[in-house]
Structure formats: structure tokens, C-alpha cells
Amino acid sequence: MKIFNSSKEYGLLGKLFHWITFLALLVQIPFGFYLVSLEFSSERIELENIHIFVGITIFYFTLFRLIWKSINPSPTNIKSFFRGQIFIGKANHFLLYASVFTITISGILKKLYMGETLNFIFFKYGFEKDNFILADTYYNVHVYANYLLLALVTLHILAVGAHHFVFKDNILKKIL
Numbered sequence: 001m002k003i004f005n006s007s008k009e010y011g012l013l014g015k016l017f018h019w020i021t022f023l024a025l026l027v028q029i030p031f032g033f034y035l036v037s038l039e040f041s042s043e044r045i046e047l048e049n050i051h052i053f054v055g056i057t058i059f060y061f062t063l064f065r066l067i068w069k070s071i072n073p074s075p076t077n078i079k080s081f082f083r084g085q086i087f088i089g090k091a092n093h094f095l096l097y098a099s100v101f102t103i104t105i106s107g108i109l110k111k112l113y114m115g116e117t118l119n120f121i122f123f124k125y126g127f128e129k130d131n132f133i134l135a136d137t138y139y140n141v142h143v144y145a146n147y148l149l150l151a152l153v154t155l156h157i158l159a160v161g162a163h164h165f166v167f168k169d170n171i172l173k174k175i176l
């Protein structure tokens with residue numbers, strides 16, 4: 001299998017980026033909701049640190065994915081079944097990336113405005129001063145961006161289903 005994308009299908013790296021992110025989000029979203037349902041304890045702090053580590057890893061991974069996409073464009077061979085279809089698909093992909101960045105950056109800002117020092121894997125960083133109002137605002141952004149991501153992923157999967165079962169254009173083969 002080729003590493004690079006062709007005009008017809010994603011290459012190995014594009015496929016790995018897509019499915020590893022899918023699996024990571026499948027765990028990370030329910031994990032986040034579970035985390036906030038826990039009472040304050042040392043176990044919860046440990047789980048929160050794991051949530052943060054996985055979240056920062058998803059941030060870097062998505063950044064590498066976009067750098068890869070910029071030097072290796074996605075397959076362009078797309079059949080259009082109605083006007084605006086390609087635009088809707090591209091908008092959905094753009095918003096999926098945007099919501100993952102909004103979630104990760106708002107999570108990071110919430111912790112930094114709490115006055116905590118974060119481990120960014122390659123370095124550690126913290127603000128000098130806390131600001132609980134901004135920490136709260138970014139936390140709200142974190143929560144709503146998660147709902148947005150869930151809505152976008154639902155649309156994405158419904159669209160793939162429509163392509164596969166209604167239009168029968170073998171779209172799934174591009175990414176499998």
C-alpha cells in the first residue's frame with residue numbers, strides 16, 4: 001500500500017491518521033463525561049491527568065495530520081450527485097478539524113487559567129497568574145465544542161452511509 005494519497009484513495013498515512021483519531025476520540029469523549037461525574041479524589045486527579053495527556057497527544061497528532069494534508073492533498077476524484085455536495089463535504093471536514101482544535105485548545109486554556117503548569121510532553125508551561133472567570137469560560141467552550149463534534153461526526157457517518165447504500169459510489173474504499 002502506498003504511503004501517499006492518490007487522486008482515488010487515501011494512502012497508508014492518511015488512513016492511519018483517520019482511524020487512529022477515530023479510536024482516540026471514541027475513548028476520549030466518553031472518558032471526559034465519565035471524569036466529570038466522579039467525586040473529587042486522588043483517583044479523579046490521576047484520571048484527569050490521563051485525559052489531559054491523551055488530549056494533548058490528539059492536538060499534536062491533528063497538527064501533524066494537517067501538515068501532512070498540506071503537502072499531500074486528499075483524493076480529488078469525487079462524483080457529485082447534487083449541487084453543493086462537494087462544498088458540504090469539505091465544510092464538514094473543515095469543521096471536524098476546527099472542533100478538535102477548539103476542544104483541545106480550550107481544555108489547555110482552562111487548565112492554564114486555573115494557574116496550573118501543564119505538561120506539553122516536549123516542555124512544561126504555566127501562566128504566572130490565574131483567572132477563574134476565563135478558566136470557566138474556556139471550560140464551557142470545551143463542553144459545547146464536544147457537543148458540536150458529536151453532531152458533526154453523526155452527520156459525517158450518515159453521509160458516508162448515504163454514499164455507500166444510496167449513491168453506491170464506493171466512498172468507503174477510499175479510506176479502508
Ligand code: HEM
Pocket residue numbers: 018021022025026069074075078089093094096097153156157160171172173174175
Ligand atoms: C470520530 C469520528 C470521525 C472523525 C472525526 C472523522 C473525520 C474525518 C475527516 C476530517 C475526514 C477528511 C479527511 C481529509 O482531510 O481529507 C474524513 C474523511 C472520511 N471519513 Fe471520517 N471521521 C470519523 C469517522 C468516520 C467513520 C466511522 C467512517 C465510516 C463509517 C468514516 C469515513 C470516512 C470517509 C469514507 C472519508 C472520505 C470522505 C471523502 O473523501 O469525501 N469516518 N473523516
Ligand code: HEM
Pocket residue numbers: 025028029030031032033034035036048051052054055056058100103104105107108109110111118142143146
Ligand atoms: C480531543 C480531545 C478532548 C476531548 C474529546 C475532550 C472531551 C471532554 C469531555 C466530553 C469532557 C466532559 C465535559 C462535561 O460534560 O463537563 C471533558 C472534561 C475535561 N477536559 Fe477534556 N477533552 C479533550 C482534551 C482535553 C485537553 C487537551 C485538556 C487539557 C489540557 C482537557 C481538560 C479537561 C478538563 C480539565 C475537564 C474537566 C474535568 C473537571 O471537571 O475537572 N481536555 N473533556
